[in-house]
Amino acid sequence: MARGTYKCAKETKKRLLETVIELIKEKGYANVSVRDICRTAEVSSGSFYHHYPSKEALVLDAYYHIDQYVTKEFIEKCEKQPPRDSIRSLLGLYLKLIDEEIGLLVKEYYRVMLAGMNISALDPHRPYYQALCAQAERGITDGSFRRECEAKEIAEYFMRFLRSEIFDWAIHGGDYNLVAQFLKDYELALWGIVASKER
The missing domain is CATH 1.10.10.60 (Homeodomain-like)
Structure with missing residues (x-):
């Protein structure tokens, strides 16, 4: 082309x-x-x-808009942070996009997902997922996260956490501050993976 x-x-x-x-x-x-x-x-x-091929396909692509924000500069910024903070930055980036751009369109995204139209939502090759895995690996290597965990497990753990945060916000009609609530919940979610010395 x-x-x-x-x-x-x-x-x-x-x-x-x-x-x-x-x-x-x-x-x-x-x-x-x-x-x-x-x-x-x-x-x-x-x-x-x-x-x-359809309006639904466009909705899915709108949701994946997040990948364009995972730039080299953003990753370099993450690399300078402790792993627990860099993962918070990555998750926060996602939620900021939902809050400021996507909004309650996210309800339609989940509707389309549940209809089985999209199998790439959990694609491990997506830039966002790869960035999350890389930061999880850093945390395991430097002892911040439990060594019995694998980077992929930690990335998937936080993706499930992220989806639950978004879903709850959506079913409440977006009537609370998504990012502020995430910052509170994130500290609790960390307890599942941090090494005991980090608690």
Whole structure:
């Protein structure tokens, strides 16, 4: 693919992602059609279906927007923190995106997930998951986390924790501060993996 064509396709996807988030916040998921998305984003329906087979697929991609924030600079910042703090930074990044950009669209993400439409949610090759594993490995190596744990186990533990935080916030209609509640709950969640000397 030529560089110009790739750039154009990337910009089109970005416009679609931003549009679906804003429209669903404004009108609700059930009241937004592919036609609405295309009209607002000024994208043809042909172009839409070139990138996404359905509205549901676009919703899933909007949720994975998080991976673009796991930059080299962000990882370098994490590497300078103790492992327990770097994992908190990674989880906080995810929740900040939900709170500030995705909002209650997250309800539709879970609905689509439960319908079995997406098998890549737990993809171990995703940049976010890889970053979480790397910080977990650091914690095991430096003795912050229990040595009988594997990095993959710790990463999955925190992904389950993250999903529970988001799900609870969503079923409460987003009526409390997601990030503030996470910061309180995180300290309790740490007790499952920290080495005894770190407690």
